[in-house]
Amino acid sequence: MRPPPEECPTCGAAAEPGQEYCLDCGARLVPARRLGTLGRTWEHRLGRYPGDWVFSSLLLLLVAAGSATAGIVAGGDTTTAGGQRTVVAISPVVTAPPAPPAPSTTTAPATPAPAPRPKPRPKPSGPIQWPARNGFTVVLASIPDRGSGRVDALAKAKLARSKGLRDVGVLVSGKFASLHPGYFVVFAGVYDSLEEAQTAATRALSRYPNAYAREIAR
Numbered sequence: 001m002r003p004p005p006e007e008c009p010t011c012g013a014a015a016e017p018g019q020e021y022c023l024d025c026g027a028r029l030v031p032a033r034r035l036g037t038l039g040r041t042w043e044h045r046l047g048r049y050p051g052d053w054v055f056s057s058l059l060l061l062l063v064a065a066g067s068a069t070a071g072i073v074a075g076g077d078t079t080t081a082g083g084q085r086t087v088v089a090i091s092p093v094v095t096a097p098p099a100p101p102a103p104s105t106t107t108a109p110a111t112p113a114p115a116p117r118p119k120p121r122p123k124p125s126g127p128i129q130w131p132a133r134n135g136f137t138v139v140l141a142s143i144p145d146r147g148s149g150r151v152d153a154l155a156k157a158k159l160a161r162s163k164g165l166r167d168v169g170v171l172v173s174g175k176f177a178s179l180h181p182g183y184f185v186v187f188a189g190v191y192d193s194l195e196e197a198q199t200a201a202t203r204a205l206s207r208y209p210n211a212y213a214r215e216i217a218r
Helices: 036-046 053-076 149-162 194-204
Strands: 135-144 168-172 183-191 212-216
Touching: 135 149, 135 194, 149 168, 149 183, 183 194, 194 212
Parallel strands: none
Antiparallel strands: 135 183, 135 212, 168 183
């Protein structure tokens, strides 16, 4: 290798000894190393030789291209050693059926059961008995207890029930200290006070003018 010039042959700028490139125009001051006859032929045809590194780069590019080509060929070859081609089976895509609709949780409103009808108060089949206690009542009639007195008293009690009076009965006056003995007494209602009995007697006067309130005590 010859020593570098003292100035750039391209632009004439001053150069230091050992300087490879011009600091002003960038031209190479030291000739590039050549790879024998190939380098000299390159420089003769193209006028400028870039250096021996270009052959190393070309060699690497060739190696890389060859590796890529071999990989493509190997990947595309599906023929086996016996000459048969490999068939790859692909399962068909099956669409799942739609899920059934969720059952409705809405329930119909319950129909309220009809309220039971109150049972009608049974009508007494006959005259009632006086209860085992003292109280007050409305006397409708007093019939002597001789002859047909009992039959007449029961008939009057039945007639009073048919006219709408409640709790109608017949008692024997001799069994009660508050009454004169010797009569069948036709009465209506059992009350706890004389005032209640008098109020009931006033309501019965339109049908029984002789009705009055009386205490019944044993």
